[in-house]
Amino acid sequence: MTTPGTPPVFPEWPQYGDEERTGLVRALEQGQWWRIGGSEVDEFEREFAAHHGGGYALAVTNGTHALELALQVAGVGPGDEVIVPAFTFISSSQAAQRLGAVAVPVDVDSDTYCVDVAAVEAALTPRTKAIMPVHMAGHIADMDALDKLSAASGVPIVQDAAHAHGAEWAGRKVGELGSVAAFSFQNGKLMTAGEGGLVIFPDRDGWDQGFLRHSCGRPPSDRGYFHKTSGSNFRMNEFTASVLRxxxxxxxxxxxTREERAPVLRELLAGIPGVVPQGRDARATRIPHYMAMFRVPGIGEERRNALVDELVRRGLPAFAVFRAVYRTDGFWETGAPDTTVEALAERCPNSEALTTEGVWLHHRTLLAAEDEVRRIPEIVAAALESI
Structure with missing residues (x-):
């Protein structure tokens, strides 16, 4: 029986056990600690691709590099435009900007927080080289509409799947969706080795190009330093791969477990006056729930931040959500569109609202026992009353 006022009990994150210890020792004792000569990265790529419905997986150093590499293989370069959601972690835009391309932010859907397809279509120009939907908190963007738009325009899709490990859209896994997808294994992600990333290419040619560019342009069998392309060192090491396996x-x-707990939490949060949980597209047949997200319309950034602090004080691992990318200094340093913050804000009202109203709870809360999950809305309601 829970004592009144006692903080809820949530599992720690990251989670690990003997499987990780065994893998690290296996990588250590094989005598080759980088992917050329070792076997852990190769096996992880094969296993991850199979788990996600196919394609060709290429493991890299982190999720930001995964996006950058995916865009480079798609042919994105200086002066090109890449359409990104305004509401996302800034790696989505910076991956394009670091290639010399221009990141073009567009608004997101007010319910799912994924990119608004109509806004994407309106932003297409002859310079658009890629469309980057972000599967926000594991909710897959409207891939049906995006695929149609991509086919009609000839502009390829590069999925930012950093939150979407194990996700499915209309019964199809990410590797079955027919476009490139980039994943992250940073410390907070749904599976992690502290850092790490991966790109799933739908065809072998993409993987081959990706391999060259993630290994300084050098083929795996090269012994004479014949670098075939430009590139960088984005190779994952064997220890990271062993943990990720x-x-x-x-x-x-x-x-x-999270799919079982999430509807319970969503229904109870929706019962709190003034609280609107993230919605769910019925076509998303499996959502891994990277964070449990909700917003409090009209609360304003200062009170939202106070709410987050109060939730943390009461034992919930709560965070303010991402800031719209154009509301950061880093966005404007290079590769920014020829416009202003105010103009982008006017075009992105939902991203503006989320910036000041959004809260998310760490996904480990959805791994707790159901009675602990049911305590979360009580704490949110009490915290709202107290600020």
């Missing part, structure tokens, strides 16, 4: 083994069970 163990993490992948836990993914299905963890996603199933």
């Amino acid at each position: 163990a993490q992948l083994g836990r993914l299905d069970e963890q996603v199933a």
